[in-house]
Amino acid sequence: MSVQERKERERAERERLIVATARELAEQQDWDAVTTRRLAERIEYSQPVLYSHFRSKREIIGAVALDGAAEMAAALRAATSAADGPRARVTALARTYLDFAARNPAVYDAMFQLDGGLAFAKADTPEPLKDAFAALLESLGEVAGDGVHPGLFTEVFWAALHGLATLTRAGRLPPEDTEPRVELLVDRLAML
Amino acid sequence: MSVQERKERERAERERLIVATARELAEQQDWDAVTTRRLAERIEYSQPVLYSHFRSKREIIGAVALDGAAEMAAALRAATSAADGPRARVTALARTYLDFAARNPAVYDAMFQLDGGLAFAKADTPEPLKDAFAALLESLGEVAGDGVHPGLFTEVFWAALHGLATLTRAGRLPPEDTEPRVELLVDRLAML
């Protein structure tokens, strides 16, 4: 039994290595640079090994996305729990969200731009994704305002953040004015 | 001279055919289906002909994006000029924007998701893109509120719309609640 356990442990470790390396490569260069050949070379195994862990390259992207979602949820909770009062919480949340997207562009792409084969807003949505949305909901729900469904409010606020994040990173919005944009968004959308 | 003119005319026509066919193919299937081989086959020329018009596939995407921007600007202006009062204008603008994105997903992707090699928010930004932003600015600038720069306000509102459009289309947001989301966005962001 112990032998089998060791093998399973090694397999799990290698799987983590694959995901971490894919993320690293995507972050260092971009997702186009993450080919199965290059990825295999970096983990010092042959290509088919990747396919003994994941059914497709898409699933690898999905795994990176799940890691990212967990990290983002943690970052959001850390920021909001350190802030005093609803207004400070929402501002901290917005800044942290945009900061995460700016600092981890490849991971953010895996989560929201690329096809990682993940289900969203459905029953079979993976836990980390649901939890990341929950992290948003925790701070945003309290400023939705009377008669506005907290979930709906969170969706709209999130969409605004997502729009700012993607348009800025794609060069569609000049990055200098991020801070006043955040202030405007918080001032207007949240009922404080 | 007439011969040369005819040839130039035919060349321009073929270029339009390439762009229109790329768009059609992307809209019928998706951008992954738009390979240079398939595109060449559809226009009934060989692959290299594409490269006598465009330096790369990316430039073809860019051309589709420019067409789309012009169309979107026209749609936005038509909708807002038919509306009475600032509130109705902003609501019409938001609905039209999201409607355009939903009805022309491939074009919207070419404009904002894919790399069409276009410059944004820069001096050398192509005219149709600047004009589309101008169309947004015309209706949104008047509801920015005192002391808020109209351009900044437009950027934030646009980002929110973009976020709603992309997240909805990617299945990240359930599509049913689009209308209440638009209402919330207009109610809160615009100073009416």
Added chain:
DNA sequence: TCGCTTGTCTAGCGGTGCTAGGATCGAATC
């Protein structure tokens, strides 16, 4: 020590974007 399962690699398939070089066709010249 043997046999066998399990794991890994080599090699290759059909596809991609893109291009070099030859063939062809039509316009201008004699």
Added chain:
DNA sequence: GATTCGATCCTAGCACCGCTAGACAAGCGA
């Protein structure tokens, strides 16, 4: 009207992609 010549287009092929079949070796239980 024949001939030259340049523009135009196509065939063929490059290097790379995601993915997989089948050969092979290593390590296990008997």
